[in-house]
Amino acid sequence: MKLAEYIGAIKSKRIAVLGIGVSNTPLIELLLQSGCSVTACDKSAREKLGGTAEALEQKGAVLRLGVDYLKDLDADIIFRTPGLRPDLPELLDAVRRGAVLTSEMEVFFDVCPCRIIGVTGSDGKTTTTTIIAKLLAAEGYTVHLGGNIGTPLLTRADTMKESDIAVIELSSFQLMTMEKSPWVSVVTNLTPNHLDMHRDMTEYVEAKRNILRYQSRDDIAVLNLDYEIIRDFAASVKGEARFFSRMGRVENGVCLEGNTIYAVKDGKIEPVMDASEIFLPGVHNIENFMAAFAAVRGLVTYETCRRVAGEFGGVEHRCQLVRTLRGVRYYNDSIASSPTRTIAGLRAFDQKVILIAGGKDKGVPFDILGPEILARVKTLVLTGMTAEKIKAAVLNAPGYDGSLEIIEKADFTEAVLAASAAAKDGDVVFLSPASTSFDRFKNFEERGNTYIEIVNGLE
Structure with missing residues (x-):
């Protein structure tokens, strides 16, 4: 399904978008431009939204703001912001009344025409996602970088071609309700995180596992072998399992032995580069590059891997x-x-x-x-x-x-x-x-x- 077809199918529906933030504001604007009836909801007071509130109203949105923004929510389709739990009583009541609960990212997976590489984990998601995008771009691919990294991609879906590659960072909150998985799914690591939002560590881990849950035999999973929890994910991989480790040799994937990063496939081990050539400091960045190398194997040459690793200066706000x-x-x-x-x-x-x-x-x-x-x-x-x-x-x-x-x-x-x-x-x-x-x-x-x-x- 193309984005225009999706919007055409929901044009007559009453749509509520929960959260007027980075990921949802472009969505609200797209829906309004397409002639949809949209109620934009946010717990923030009007004055906190600044000029955004007036701008959305001028484009045709109805605003529901303040602490009671979810009260008596009445809509046919509800777009949830990632940081909002899907099992809030107000949302469950709306679903029981017939509403469809979805999100910008879930719809993107439905309408994206190209292959998707998704990255999740407790740490290193943004850096690894960015490295993968840079490796692919350096090799000549048209790349669309976004997701939890800060750039919503749904509104750009109609500009994407089948030969492009979308590289997206996925948070546990985005993954909680996902029922599709990327072509290549990368799990960087897993440690206790976001336990103020998740009920417990089990729920957090299961949300992360969703990045693999809906893959097919034609898909690829890239897993950090140095984490026991992630090793357990391997049993549920339906397609090809690629591993990365700085602790020892892997059967298929990328590993660090001494100070050399190696690629392993079909029993053959080949050197990719010396870890000291990576411009970014820190062992964690060696892991990030190994994850990225494993994800792009077969798409990007080792020469390109070495060049990008020696030049990439990192992402803002990260060391x-x-x-x-x-x-x-x-x-x-x-x-x-x-x-x-x-x-x-x-x-x-x-x-x-x-x-x-x-x-x-x-x-x-x-x-x-x-x-x-x-x-x-x-x-x-x-x-x-x-x-x-x-x-x-x-x-x-x-x-x-x-x-x-x-x-x-x-x-x-x-x-x-x-x-x-x-x-x-x-x-x-x-x-x-x-x-x-x-x-x-x-x-x-x-x-x-x-x-x-x-x-x-x-x-």
């Missing part, structure tokens, strides 16, 4: 070098919303750093972060709602002797300034919060941009 001032390097890792992500960032440096951490709690334990901070941090600056939990993880870590300097600041700006004041020539100041941004920022991009602004204002 991003902001500036060097008086010998101090300032890095922005605002994307790090979990302890495991912060640990990966800390391990990317060959020296102890000044760490700025803390934000909104999402229900994951910080125990594993404490020992890493003791081993890899010279000064810890804490701010935000999780400051006390991170501090407790450090104080309770084996080997804590009271020598680590811990600075606590309620204000984010003051925290950055305190980190800068503690830094000397040769130091690294590293924003890697291990928590989400929603205690004081709209998203991790706003948090990262605020950090960049503060750092660039230092004299």
Whole structure:
């Protein structure tokens, strides 16, 4: 089915779009331009939406805003925003009354004319997704990059050709209700995450498993063999299973032995490149590149893999070098919303750093972060709602002797300034919060941009 055909089929329906955000605003505009009747719903007050509210009304949307935006929801088709649970009582009531609950991403899978490579995991999703897209583009393919990475693709589906490739990042929230899987499905890793939204770890894992659940024998699964949970996924793979590992040889896929990345297929092992040639620092980025290499095998040459790996400078807000001032390097890792992500960032440096951490709690334990901070941090600056939990993880870590300097600041700006004041020539100041941004920022991009602004204002 083409996008125009889908819209034609729903044109006479009453449509509600839940969430007026990055992924849904273009969808609302597309539906309105096509003559559909659309009610745009959001828990935010009108003033918080700024000019977006008036712009959508001028285009014909009916707005339902504020805390009761889901009350007595009456529509034939409901588009759910990814961060909204599908089993909310208001949504279940609407479905019982006959409404169809869907999402921008689910419809994209229905109308996309080209092959889809999807990436999910707890950490490394965005970087791996971006690397795959860059590898394919460097090889000459027309690539459409989007999904949870920040770019909705549904509105562009009619411009895509069968020979193109869509590369999409998929969150657990998007995957929860998916009933289709990509041609190539990549699972980077799995650790406790988003437990403030998911009922428990089991629900989170099952949401991730959905990326594989609907594949066919003609499809490909790329799995991280170093995680036991992901190894369990292998039994349910219907098509080709490709693995990647930095711990040992794989039967089919990509592995790291010594400092060399190898590709393995049909019992043959071939060197791809030396891991030291990867421009991005950190073992986690070696894993990201191995996942990407496995995903594009047969599509991209090893020469292209080596060239892209040696040039790719990373994605904004992910171990991003902001500036060097008086010998101090300032890095922005605002994307790090979990302890495991912060640990990966800390391990990317060959020296102890000044760490700025803390934000909104999402229900994951910080125990594993404490020992890493003791081993890899010279000064810890804490701010935000999780400051006390991170501090407790450090104080309770084996080997804590009271020598680590811990600075606590309620204000984010003051925290950055305190980190800068503690830094000397040769130091690294590293924003890697291990928590989400929603205690004081709209998203991790706003948090990262605020950090960049503060750092660039230092004299």
